[in-house]
Amino acid sequence: REGEFAKKLTEEVFRELKKAYLVVSDCLVSVDNHVDAIMEMIGAQTSETRIIGIHGMGGIGKTTIAKIIYNQLSNNFEDRCFLSNIREMSERKGMECLQNQLISEILKDKSMDIRNIDDGIKIIKDRLSNKRVLVLLDDVHEKNHTDALVRERNWFGKGSRLIITTRNKEVLDVLEVDDRYEVNGMDLDQSLQLFSKHAFRSDSPLDEYIDQSKKAIDIAGGLPLALEIIGSLLSRTEKKKWDLTLKKLENIPHAEVQSKLKISYDVLDSRQKHIFLDIACLFIGYDKDILVHFWDKFNFFPEDAIEVLQNTSLIKIIEDNEVWMHDQVRDFGREIVRQESNMKIEKQTRVWDHKQGFDLLRKHK
Structure with missing residues (x-):
């Protein structure tokens, strides 16, 4: 005893x-x-x-x-x-x-x-x-x-x-x-170090990537989230495609972080996009294994999709196996759903506000 x-x-x-x-x-x-x-x-x-x-x-x-x-x-x-x-x-x-x-x-x-x-x-x-x-x-x-x-x-x-x-x-x-x-943004040295941690898994860029790295941190504007996401995206990109990716990022207005996130979103396949939007709208804080079981029924290959979303810093799996998403990334995903429905709640593929959900259910009784 x-x-x-x-x-x-x-x-x-x-x-x-x-x-x-x-x-x-x-x-x-x-x-x-x-x-x-x-x-x-x-x-x-x-x-x-x-x-x-x-x-x-x-x-x-x-x-x-x-x-x-x-x-x-x-x-x-x-x-x-x-x-x-x-x-x-x-x-x-x-x-x-x-x-x-x-x-x-x-x-x-x-x-x-x-x-x-x-x-x-x-x-x-x-x-x-x-x-x-x-x-x-x-x-x-x-x-x-x-x-x-x-x-x-x-x-x-x-x-x-x-x-x-x-x-x-x-x-x-x-x-x-x-x-x-x-809390204010990072200076150039801090930005370069954080970007390098995600792009190269080190505190500084590789010699052959120095110019592109400086361009990337200039685009991120000292915002840690943008540095993390851009660094993670480029870490999975061939060197010959870095300039093209950076050019896309360069043409996006500096303050529009959500538009920067679109670069990571655009490289996802259709199943990965579906899972990303499900998480952004409905499943933040849920147990990863429960969600995998759910998506498996639709043949979405959720284990692979979740790994891709983690690698691009769009989600993280935190303590207690919970799926976590930054609020900026979440808002970006929800804005996609709003735009797809022409801002009409009744046409949205996903509804996350419980009051709006109840109102829709009452209307369709």
């Missing part, structure tokens, strides 16, 4: 440690300065609750930086929670689902059943106000997101740390955060 108890205890400890640690890319460049500056804002020694906002455009690296900070702080907090892709999850499952995750992870009680947003707010205020917590809210987009989760700092115990990533600075203004940090 003692051996069985020890085994169960070890498994439980391992599960908690795994839950606490957030997976980040191995291909990181020059994030230490960002992390150090934000850690200073967080003020690890003060006993007051602090709310810190990290903002910047999509694909700039906010989530990666926030995950590193969360990992560094985790050991100092018994109660912690990471809520990922809040904009996506609120559309797909509603704010009640996110409230339920916040409460159940901090209280370590999976029996919670949040009936509505007001019910969730009351439970957060009543049950978490004496808990010193670490909470990371990723991709907050609207005021109603923070209203339902962290509207008042006294909802949590003294010494709590709340970290928010967003593309929308107004969210931070309304919440009256204690401090905010803007």
